Amino acid sequence: MFWVTVCAMYSIQGCACEAPMRTLIYPEWLIDGTGGRAKEAYALAFEEGSIAAVGPANEITSSQQDVVVRAPGMSLLPGLINMHAHLSLASDNAPFIAYMNAHSDVALGLRAAHNAAASLRAGVTAIRDCGSRGRSVLDLIGARSDGLLKIPRILAAGCALTISGGHMRPFGGEVDGVDGCQQMVRRLVSAGADFIKMAGSGGGTPGSLTDYPSFSVSEIEATVETAHGLGRRVTVHCTATAAIQRALAARVDSLEHGYFGAPGNFQAFDQRLADGLAEARISVTPTLQVFRDMAEVLPAGAERDFWQSRREVLVTNAARLRRAGVRLTAGSDAGWRFTRFDNYWRELEEMHGCGMSPIDVVHAATGAAAEAIGRQDEFGALRAGLSADLLLVEGNAAESIRALQSVRSVYLEGHLVHQEGMS
Ligand SMILES: [Zn+2]
Known part of the structure; x- marks a missing residue:
């Protein structure tokens, strides 16, 4: 199940609203792209294209102006x-x-x-x-x-x-x-x-x-x-x-x-x-x-x-x-x-076949890759200050690499650029 609750008065991604709009995502699992374990009951907030906060869900609370995305059964990871x-x-x-x-x-x-x-x-x-x-x-x-x-x-x-x-x-x-x-x-x-x-x-x-x-x-x-x-x-x-x-x-x-x-x-x-x-x-x-x-x-x-x-x-x-x-x-x-x-999941599955855990594979495709090209201070991890390049996939990507086959939403610089069902 997947839904987006829009709390603000008719505000959508990319609109010309003057008030800064924050988006909060509450996934079931959060994988931050650093190679660390998946976290449960965590949330991420972003605004103006950048990640504003990542932390325990009970510490990241929404206000009326926020866009709230609840994603039970899904993993949130860096693009x-x-x-x-x-x-x-x-x-x-x-x-x-x-x-x-x-x-x-x-x-x-x-x-x-x-x-x-x-x-x-x-x-x-x-x-x-x-x-x-x-x-x-x-x-x-x-x-x-x-x-x-x-x-x-x-x-x-x-x-x-x-x-x-x-x-x-x-x-x-x-x-x-x-x-x-x-x-x-x-x-x-x-x-x-x-x-x-x-x-x-x-x-x-x-x-x-x-x-x-x-x-x-x-x-x-x-x-x-x-x-x-x-x-x-x-x-x-x-x-x-x-x-x-x-x-x-x-x-x-x-x-x-x-x-x-x-x-x-x-x-x-x-x-x-x-x-x-x-x-x-x-x-x-x-x-x-x-x-x-x-x-x-x-x-x-x-x-x-x-x-x-x-x-x-x-x-x-x-x-x-x-x-x-x-x-x-x-x-x-x-x-x-x-x-x-x-x-792309097919490449990631082959890497899993090399003995890498799903978490290690995600790291190889996010944080480690960003480091290898010297862009780790711009994107590649879920960390405050980095670009809000995000991915929601169905299932626990820390347990099964196959979850990466089920892409549900993609955000780039805070814009929702793909959602399952969108052309
Ligand atoms: Zn080539």
């Missing part, structure tokens, strides 16, 4: 962060190069807006775009702040840096050498990139070599130094053990995928590298959902078996990273292959 997505891609396993050739930047931007809106309905209030062409995703940031689009916060890398002939080159980020890397970082920051993404190895782009490293340590170091000098963090796509080794040597901020591959060997896990990542506090977004989706969408046969066996290896390796003390953050690689934007 989710998807750390890895490609908003301009179509989740249809289309051949990547042909897809990019067939679409203008405007078409890609429209696709990105559509996908961003779908993410919001899945409870995602911040999404990190890890590679797109031109301004196709960067321009969504301005469109959102101008009020044209009801979409999550977007943190965009623009095109990812890649070597000549490398992975993701259709996005337009081919560079070589220290000078080339420095120049591209400066251009991307000038264009509005929130962070820098590098392809540290090949990947799913034909002609790139998944099991081999790409940029040299000195190229990665120059990228990190230039980006940090401009206040930006660097994350590196790594699907090869040798790429992880180079990224670690160059002291990057985070890794995407973190797969331990070597030529002819998908299981080249290296415990010393895992320990090194933990020691250097380099977080990893393991992007597991793509393999699950491929294994479940493809018809029975050798190709499906291939993806299923890789899925199992990756879940095992992510669990090993975690045991080594590496912080895992949640991101689905939505857009890529068959991975969609409206079912």
Whole structure:
């Protein structure tokens, strides 16, 4: 059961009322996104887009002016962060190069807006775009702040840096050498990139070599130094053990995928590298959902078996990273292959399969993710002063990860942007 009681005289979210309007939410369980246990009989108050108070329900009392949301049987948690997505891609396993050739930047931007809106309905209030062409995703940031689009916060890398002939080159980020890397970082920051993404190895782009490293340590170091000098963090796509080794040597901020591959060997896990990542506090977004989706969408046969066996290896390796003390953050690689934007719970369920408790998974998708991108003082937890980016889901999300499949309401900066039944 779910109801909203409006105490004030006909006041609704987003109205032009002059009196400041406070909203109080009374859920059954409150999960604050810090990794701490779920709290019962707690409440949260927000006003003017920010969380005003979180505390025992009997201490957060309503006045006549307040909007009161009672949510028995539901969990309240911070809006989710998807750390890895490609908003301009179509989740249809289309051949990547042909897809990019067939679409203008405007078409890609429209696709990105559509996908961003779908993410919001899945409870995602911040999404990190890890590679797109031109301004196709960067321009969504301005469109959102101008009020044209009801979409999550977007943190965009623009095109990812890649070597000549490398992975993701259709996005337009081919560079070589220290000078080339420095120049591209400066251009991307000038264009509005929130962070820098590098392809540290090949990947799913034909002609790139998944099991081999790409940029040299000195190229990665120059990228990190230039980006940090401009206040930006660097994350590196790594699907090869040798790429992880180079990224670690160059002291990057985070890794995407973190797969331990070597030529002819998908299981080249290296415990010393895992320990090194933990020691250097380099977080990893393991992007597991793509393999699950491929294994479940493809018809029975050798190709499906291939993806299923890789899925199992990756879940095992992510669990090993975690045991080594590496912080895992949640991101689905939505857009890529068959991975969609409206079912982020599938990535979170895969992380649960790595031995993480539901509370740990929520942390990986909220507070830990916000910390990994340096935004923990803005959003990612239920704490007074942070943005009111909130999610109500059916059931106890501390007990069952499946609760995250049942999104009932999503608030972004204090605005109710999605409610079950809303289109
Ligand atoms: Zn990706």
